[in-house]
Amino acid sequence: MRKTLSGFGLLAGATYPFRVLAVFRRTPRLWSYVAVPILMNVIVGIALYAGLLFFGWDSVTHLMDSLTHWVDSLITSLPRWLGILDYLIIGISWLLRLLLVLGLLLFTGFLLVQFGVLLGAPWYGQLSEQLEELRTGQLHIVEVGIVRDIGRAILFELKKLVLAAGVGIVLLLLNLLPGIGTLVATIGGIALATTIVCLDFLDAPLERRRLPFREKLRIVFRSLPASASFGLVCFGLVSVPLLNLLTIPLCVASGTLFFCDRVL
Incomplete structure (x- = not known):
């Protein structure tokens, strides 16, 4: 089974973020x-997490408080023996x-x-060139x-935004359908995020060819x-707080290895 999956590339693709560590160890x-991109990621990461997580957690707290008050007002009109629902609602909240x-x-x-790859592009470009020459x-x-x-770099970012917005609106409408719509x-959403991460x-190697x-x-x-x-593996690695400050450069490097092995 493992050989079959590897033959189709399912397992092989997931290993590239880890294969690149061996390349760095040998070179x-x-x-x-x-070094410089990691330092930039630390600065940008602190700013993003401090800003978004602070306001995001505050919004989540207000939302949960509103939901709790609404449930409490609803429970007061129910028979006392249904008070156990309060504990259920607390667990759900x-x-x-x-x-x-x-x-x-x-x-x-x-x-x-998005910010890390864009700001570190000059260094990542040189890293990708070194890896491609080393590999091929x-x-x-x-x-x-x-x-x-x-101009191409700006257009690339704009086209990614258009792709994300276009597909995202469709997914948002599907999410309004209960059950199967939410699942789809x-x-x-995961497939869209994975596609953007792949792009x-x-x-780096695709843009060198001006595709x-x-x-x-x-x-x-x-x-x-x-x-x-x-x-999917790269998306998981860059979604872990603090760890992603180190894994973004590794994922960029592994993308070049993936291109050399499976595209060229």
Whole structure:
């Protein structure tokens, strides 16, 4: 079974964020390309977590307080023997609080990826070049000039936003349907986040070839299921608070290894 899954790439794709550690161990000079991005991630991460988690936790607390008051007012009109529902509601409220906080952590980690990859792009680009040359023995770059290069980077971010917003609206509407709609929206949300993460971490070698956005997206889909497991593991690694300050550079490097092995 394991051999079959590995043959399709499902297991192999998930291992790339860890394979790159062996490459760094054998090639210590590569660490010089991640030192500055890690420092930048620490600064950006502290700002994001301090801001979003503070206001997010405050919002969750207000929401839970409102829900508790509403339930208390509802229970007062019920027979006394139904007072046990109060304990049930307390348990549900804490479960909702936990789910909301987990969602907030995932969202914060997702934002950290966007800012971290964008700010660390010069260093990540050099790291990716070194890895590709080390892995394949050659380096392919299409030069377009600094102005066009900046324009492409801005367009790439805008197109990702359009993709996320377009699919996100559909998923939000599906979430209004009870039962199956919520399940489909949850799975779709994870798939969308995984796709965006794949685009981010595979972008360095793809952008060196100046591929259009749709071609980058097609490469992600053509690499399934390896790209799905790769993106899912990376999404998990960058969603863990504090750990993601270190794993973002590793995921960027593993994206280049994935490209060299499974796309080239």
